[in-house]
Amino acid sequence: MNQNIFTKTKGKVVIDNISISYSSRNEQIYALKDISATINPGEFVCILGPSGCGKSSLLNGIAGFVNPSNGKIALDNKVINKPSPEMGMVFQQYSLYPWKTVKENISFGPSINKKGNESPEEIAVKFLDMIGLSKYANHYPNELSGGMQQRVGIARALANYPDVLLMDEPFGALDSQTRIIMQENLLKIWREFKITVVFVTHDIDEAVFLADRILLMSTLPGKIKRDLKIDLPRPRDKETTDSKRFIELRQICHSLIREESIKAFEKQNQ
Amino acid sequence: MKNNQLKNKRNIKRFIPPFMRKKTFAYSMLTVNILFITWVVVTETGLADELFLPGPLKIWQSFIEVSTEGYQGNTLFVHVFTSVNRILAAFIMACIVGIPMGVLMGASKIARALLNPLIEFYRPLPPLGLYTLLVMWLGIGEESKLALLFLAALPGLIIATIQAVQNIDPVYLRVAKGLGASKKTILFNVYLPAAGPTILAGMRISLGFTYTVLVAAEIVAASAGIGWMIWDAAKFLLSDVVIMGLIVLGLTGIGLDIFMRFIGRILMPWTRYLGP
Ligand SMILES: Nc1ncnc2c1ncn2[C@@H]1O[C@H](COP(=O)(O)OP(=O)(O)O)[C@@H](O)[C@H]1O
Ligand SMILES: [Mg+2]
Numbered sequence: 001m002n003q004n005i006f007t008k009t010k011g012k013v014v015i016d017n018i019s020i021s022y023s024s025r026n027e028q029i030y031a032l033k034d035i036s037a038t039i040n041p042g043e044f045v046c047i048l049g050p051s052g053c054g055k056s057s058l059l060n061g062i063a064g065f066v067n068p069s070n071g072k073i074a075l076d077n078k079v080i081n082k083p084s085p086e087m088g089m090v091f092q093q094y095s096l097y098p099w100k101t102v103k104e105n106i107s108f109g110p111s112i113n114k115k116g117n118e119s120p121e122e123i124a125v126k127f128l129d130m131i132g133l134s135k136y137a138n139h140y141p142n143e144l145s146g147g148m149q150q151r152v153g154i155a156r157a158l159a160n161y162p163d164v165l166l167m168d169e170p171f172g173a174l175d176s177q178t179r180i181i182m183q184e185n186l187l188k189i190w191r192e193f194k195i196t197v198v199f200v201t202h203d204i205d206e207a208v209f210l211a212d213r214i215l216l217m218s219t220l221p222g223k224i225k226r227d228l229k230i231d232l233p234r235p236r237d238k239e240t241t242d243s244k245r246f247i248e249l250r251q252i253c254h255s256l257i258r259e260e261s262i263k264a265f266e267k268q269n270q
Numbered sequence: 271m272k273n274n275q276l277k278n279k280r281n282i283k284r285f286i287p288p289f290m291r292k293k294t295f296a297y298s299m300l301t302v303n304i305l306f307i308t309w310v311v312v313t314e315t316g317l318a319d320e321l322f323l324p325g326p327l328k329i330w331q332s333f334i335e336v337s338t339e340g341y342q343g344n345t346l347f348v349h350v351f352t353s354v355n356r357i358l359a360a361f362i363m364a365c366i367v368g369i370p371m372g373v374l375m376g377a378s379k380i381a382r383a384l385l386n387p388l389i390e391f392y393r394p395l396p397p398l399g400l401y402t403l404l405v406m407w408l409g410i411g412e413e414s415k416l417a418l419l420f421l422a423a424l425p426g427l428i429i430a431t432i433q434a435v436q437n438i439d440p441v442y443l444r445v446a447k448g449l450g451a452s453k454k455t456i457l458f459n460v461y462l463p464a465a466g467p468t469i470l471a472g473m474r475i476s477l478g479f480t481y482t483v484l485v486a487a488e489i490v491a492a493s494a495g496i497g498w499m500i501w502d503a504a505k506f507l508l509s510d511v512v513i514m515g516l517i518v519l520g521l522t523g524i525g526l527d528i529f530m531r532f533i534g535r536i537l538m539p540w541t542r543y544l545g546p
Pocket of ligand 1: 031
């Protein structure tokens with residue numbers, strides 16, 4: 001794809017000492033505290049942690065939906081303070097517009113941000129082909145299965161040719177078979193686009209299978225507890241998950257997460 | 271070829287309101303039939319005084335008579351046409367004013383706070399009470415009638431639209447904002463379609479409410495209109511004309527409701543696929 005040439009150098013996310021707090025019942029609650037990390041162009045980073053640890057908050061901060069109370073986040077040296085089309089977001093589920101057909105959902109972004117000389121229509125056709133759903137171009141999302149809907153969600157996010165793809169537990173609601181196929185497909189797309197991916201999940205297997213690096217988060221307030229490099233060879237497939245190294249890495253994550261879950265559970269019960 | 275025909279048939283079937291396709295429709299027809307038979311029995315056996323409850327045949331005769339010879343100088347068609355015209359004119363005006371107002375009030379707290387007192391104040395007032403004031407302000411002509419119908423239609427529309435906008439899943443707005451969509455794009459691509467089905471439900475309830483004030487609106491200085499015909503016939507104890515008028519009025523209401531749902535299904539084709 002012709003996008004490769006310039007996206008390789010773009011899509012660097014620098015998170016510089018940020019905190020995100022919410023006010024709830026007249027109290028400031030820190031969902032995240034003093035987080036720093038650098039995500040390199042083209043890298044596949046998973047943010048892993050038990051639910052409630054602030055993964056979504058961090059992702060929404062990167063997306064520009066939430067502004068950090070301290071610190072700043074920058075994309076390619078530009079401080080992020082509002083959402084921008086340089087970043088594509090894939091939400092958990094049911095975020096496609098039910099009133100637009102599959103094709104209209106995908107072409108909606110390009111029709112707002114005209115880039116290059118492809119028409120929004122052409123872009124939609126191309127991405128429908130990529131996700132293998134050309135036959136469903138004129139269907140409404142409610143006529144599609146959950147897995148198909150999420151493929152459309154990914155196509156919609158990519159249709160703007162973003163530099164960074166942000167994903168918030170995108171496969172969380174899918175059955176495990178579909179989920180594995182979606183993961184393999186996602187890796188293929190990622191290779192093709194050479195795009196930076198920040199992928200939020202609470203599923204250890206998913207994180208280890210997908211990531212170059214896992215940012216393991218701790219709870220209350222959320223911090224990055226471990227920055228774990230995943231040195232599994234690529235391309236990854238079924239055999240990857242049977243390898244000794246995969247099982248080792250999974251073990252490491254398991255014990256770290258377990259500590260956190262217990263800590264979170266005890267804190268909530270105090 | 272045959273396949274195509276089959277497809278066409280299915281396409282046409284989609285536009286038949288879903289309630290008519292359901293088994294429950296048969297049960298509804300059962301209730302209607304039982305009511306009708308009870309009516310026949312009660313009137314034929316003389317259980318009911320014909321002065322107050324004439325039989326179906328009498329009503330039918332009155333229908334034919336008013337249709338051909340008219341009531342007080344106007345045929346039934348003119349009465350119905352006049353009233354439906356008034357209702358639709360007022361209702362459409364109310365939609366033009368109420369739906370944008372509702373969207374604004376649903377999307378902005380400040381707009382809601384500013385505009386809420388306007389509708390909340392007059393909403394519980396009885397239509398006849400309101401009408402006397404409208405007559406004083408606007409005279410006894412067409413304006414006061416339309417104004418009363420308009421005011422009856424408005425609050426339901428606004429309240430339904432506010433609710434519709436407030437219930438929009440925030441993720442829909444996030445998607446559009448994430449793409450850098452303008453306010454106008456968001457209005458037409460998110461707010462209106464997302465709120466559409468609830469707004470339509472509000473429109474249907476609101477139209478029904480507009481019907482309930484029709485008689486009140488046509489009491490004074492009208493010489494045509496089905497509401498006026500009913501009111502006038504009641505003065506002369508012409509119960510057959512009253513009942514016939516009510517039935518015809520009810521049928522136009524049902525007709526308009528089916529028409530609105532039909533339009534809704536065309537404007538919002540995706541609603542056919544909502545839910546399992
Ligand atoms: N809009 C909000 N208002 C108040 N509290 C919030 C809000 N969003 C998240 N939180 C709180 O912040 C913490 C982290 O939430 P979140 O980022 O959604 O975690 P995760 O995605 O890991 O489950 C939770 O304790 C949650 O209750
Ligand atoms: Mg979350």
